Amino acid sequence: MKDTSKHQGLRNQLAKQLEEKGIIDKNVLEAIKKIPRHLFLNSSFEDFAYLDKAFPIGAGQTISQPYTVAFQSQLLEVKKEHKILEIGTGSGYQTAVLCVMGAKVFSVERQNELFKTTSLLLPKLGIRPKHLSFGDGYKGLPQYAPFDSIIVTAGAPFIPQPLMAQLKIGGKLVIPLGEENQIMTMLVRKNETQFEKHEFGEFRFVPLLEDKN
Numbered sequence: 001m002k003d004t005s006k007h008q009g010l011r012n013q014l015a016k017q018l019e020e021k022g023i024i025d026k027n028v029l030e031a032i033k034k035i036p037r038h039l040f041l042n043s044s045f046e047d048f049a050y051l052d053k054a055f056p057i058g059a060g061q062t063i064s065q066p067y068t069v070a071f072q073s074q075l076l077e078v079k080k081e082h083k084i085l086e087i088g089t090g091s092g093y094q095t096a097v098l099c100v101m102g103a104k105v106f107s108v109e110r111q112n113e114l115f116k117t118t119s120l121l122l123p124k125l126g127i128r129p130k131h132l133s134f135g136d137g138y139k140g141l142p143q144y145a146p147f148d149s150i151i152v153t154a155g156a157p158f159i160p161q162p163l164m165a166q167l168k169i170g171g172k173l174v175i176p177l178g179e180e181n182q183i184m185t186m187l188v189r190k191n192e193t194q195f196e197k198h199e200f201g202e203f204r205f206v207p208l209l210e211d212k213n
């Protein structure tokens with residue numbers, strides 16, 4: 001599949017829609033305009049890639065809806081060179097958004113099939129996360145901690161303690177919390193022991209799974 005001016009036009013429209021839905025971070029909108037989302041999907045979805053919708057990406061998983069990706073990215077207030085941990089690499093689209101925004105991205109995926117496909121795809125598109133890892137995101141990546149922010153892209157039944165521990169003071173953890181529907185939740189680390197909690201309404205994610213099947 002190629003990236004054409006038609007795709008660019010659709011991306012510009014998508015960014016405009018996201019702006020109308022309340023996304024105001026210009027860097028997020030610029031990243032949405034730059035990243036060829038159709039190349040993160042099976043070619044049968046090409047015609048739909050720039051709709052504000054989630055789609056299947058194999059292994060029973062989905063690429064998040066662009067609005068959700070934009071909303072979570074905006075909450076992170078990404079600065080250039082920020083060290084960001086992502087849990088749930090999936091298609092790599094959210095990873096790409098954060099990389100294009102200038103962050104150093106570390107991402108973990110527990111489905112080997114997706115880990116392998118995405119590890120090959122991102123460099124082909126010129127996107128270079130600092131580190132892609134195959135494993136259990138509940139544990140985070142202690143060897144690379146602490147992080148400026150952590151983003152979880154699957155619905156978590158609770159906040160994994162290791163993720164809180166791997167956050168810098170002043171850092172943000174953005175995590176959709178809940179079983180069926182999730183409340184977008186942000187924890188801001190105030191000091192060694194205290195976190196401030198903010199909630200941002202309902203979203204829908206595939207579940208953050210604990211064991212390997």
Ligand code: SAH
Pocket residue numbers: 057061062063064087088089090091092093094095108109110111114135136137138153154206207208209210
């Ligand atoms: N950011 C992805 C969203 C994919 S959906 C994208 O933009 O495409 C959520 C992803 O989280 C899935 O790929 C799923 O396999 C992964 N996941 C679920 N539980 C996980 C866990 N415990 N650790 C790491 N990844 C997990």
